[in-house]
Amino acid sequence: MTSQKEKPIIEVRHLFKEYRIGMDKTYKTLAGSVSDAARHPVKTLRDLRAPKDTFQALSDVNFEVERGEALGVIGRNGAGKSTLLKLLSRITYPTMGEVIMRGRVGSLLEVGTGFHQELTGRENIYFNGAILGMKKREIDAKFDEIVKFSGVEKFLDTPVKRYSSGMQVRLAFSVAAHLEPEILLVDEVLAVGDAEFQKKCMGKMGEVADEGRTVLFVSHNMNAIERLCKRCILLEKGSIVQEGSDVSQIVKDYLYPQKEGILPSQWINDGNEFQNPWFEPKKMFVTDSFGNPLSNPISNDQDVWLQIEGSIETPDPALDIGYVMYTEENATLYWSSLYDHEESKWPVFSQGNATLKTKIPKRFLNEEIYKIELYSSLYQRMWIIEPGKYSPSLNLQIQGGLSDSPYWVERRDGVIAPLMEWKGMMKD
């Protein structure tokens, strides 16, 4: 290219998108609107001028994307990621601000939009391609490639209503994957389907990024973001809170919003919290089998011990201590209590400092960030520390060491990833 510095391929300036709350719930009827206006002319006029209840899906978003860059967009549900993509792909329009795009835009927000069940695979390839912005001669040129990638050669002249849903998705993705825009907008919806299909999608995405095309990638799949994107922005409540090329750091900050950036694998009482005579927690942390403190991330090939320390002033035989394990999505994975075993194994406490240890077995949790919350109570009488309210907590970030098998090295779907025993035998 020229020596002159190129303008960024995407410029987003002071972008705002506002939705009216309640507007979308019911469709308006013309008859209703007219009769309302006729019956309550004053109210209608006042309503028109009155400020509406609004929801800011995006507020003052600014960023630029250079040609050939792969930018990841992350954030929680409702942070504005999808709205941003919808604005960039002109499905909806901003309330304020502007976007400048210097290249042909293609978006993969939804696979198979415009597929018509009555039409054949061949017809749908052309129609879908045209919807995605391809020209007929482009589709002609890539037709064989598309068909081959999808693997539906035999059913090309069958209406797609006779296809299995898997075949439809494959065909739709093949069309979309052969789109060659300069700017590609991708939403994570692509990551539906079975593992093999996901891999195929990811492979294609990587290819696109390697070819030097500009990709804007929205996903919840942090592995994919880290793998594909050289730069990333983190959205929170419609604003960019972090932006930069240290993708893994931003991903971490997103997964656990903490100033330091490292997930706390310990909790220490600052001295005046949770004061009570029965059990006052002082410290909670995780160690390996030898008692050495562990810090996140933790490999899944070792047992992890949760150590809880606290002081007891008034011993009570009903004292129950335990923890609740939460998944990344804040769903309860399980509860565990020191009373879970037979009575003979229950510890007996006296006045003084108590230490409790409990094992979280290796190869039980998945590659994920879990939260452990301490709870304690007087059995059947009262909560001392109630989980889900405000209680001591720490994070357990499991990474790697899923198994020793060469076939199981990547994260599998699921909230846990237990290594189960298998036996195989032949009948005579």
Added chain:
Amino acid sequence: MGNSTMTKDTPDFELIIRPKYGLLDLNWRELKEYHELLYFLALRELKIRYKQTAMGASWAVLQPLFTMIIFSLIFGGLAQMPSEGIPYPLFSYSGLLLWIYFQNALTLSGNSLVENHLLLSKVYLPRLFIPTAPGLAGLVDYAVAMIILAAMMVYYQFMPTAAVFLLPVILLLTLLLVAGMGYWLSAVCVKYRDVKFVLPFFIQILMFISPVIYPSSILGENLQWLLSLNPLTSLINAHRAVLLGHAPVDYPGLAMSAAITLLIFISGIVYLRQTEKYFADLV
């Protein structure tokens, strides 16, 4: 890869997305870029229609044919409706041919945006094309139904005059009228869902104020201006006149109709462009 020509041809291509655009700020470049999509939309419209109905293409013939027979029995036979000196079946069919094209295309066009809500909320394409496609697709049905008219003209021994060269102009104007009304109605339908139910009624009334089953001469001289406000009046009259050659073409009326049609067409584009920004938020 073979298709990276875009970058070379258009190094300074800029697409600016802003909350508002001007009244007639059409992106011609983009319409040109996507023009094949319009063709595909029309083609899809046809294919689906012809595949979903058991009778396929014959439907395009049967609808005007049966309507003509019924009208001939009731209006031509029982009511003794005047028909500008030509056999009533021929009179009504030549009107129905254009009318049924208009009616079917407008119904489909008016509902097109709501029906294609997935296209609106999931992908970008020039929205203008969606209500335009039914008008284009309908021309094929029109051509098929024309065969019957040709047969009837042979039977009744009518020959088109040289004025038949005007037929493409009349069809183009009808297409623009359908498209323009379709832009208005489809955009209103997105916002107000009850319009959908009013639409057939509206179209029915339109037929009765157009000279489909009666000649416009049955209204007295002093009421002709009323009929001429309806752009369909001159279109249907001219359509009949150029095909059957039984009467001269009313050029001033056709010009007036063209003006109103263009007004509806252009204002329809403006209205659709102004409202399309919120379609995805509404559907």
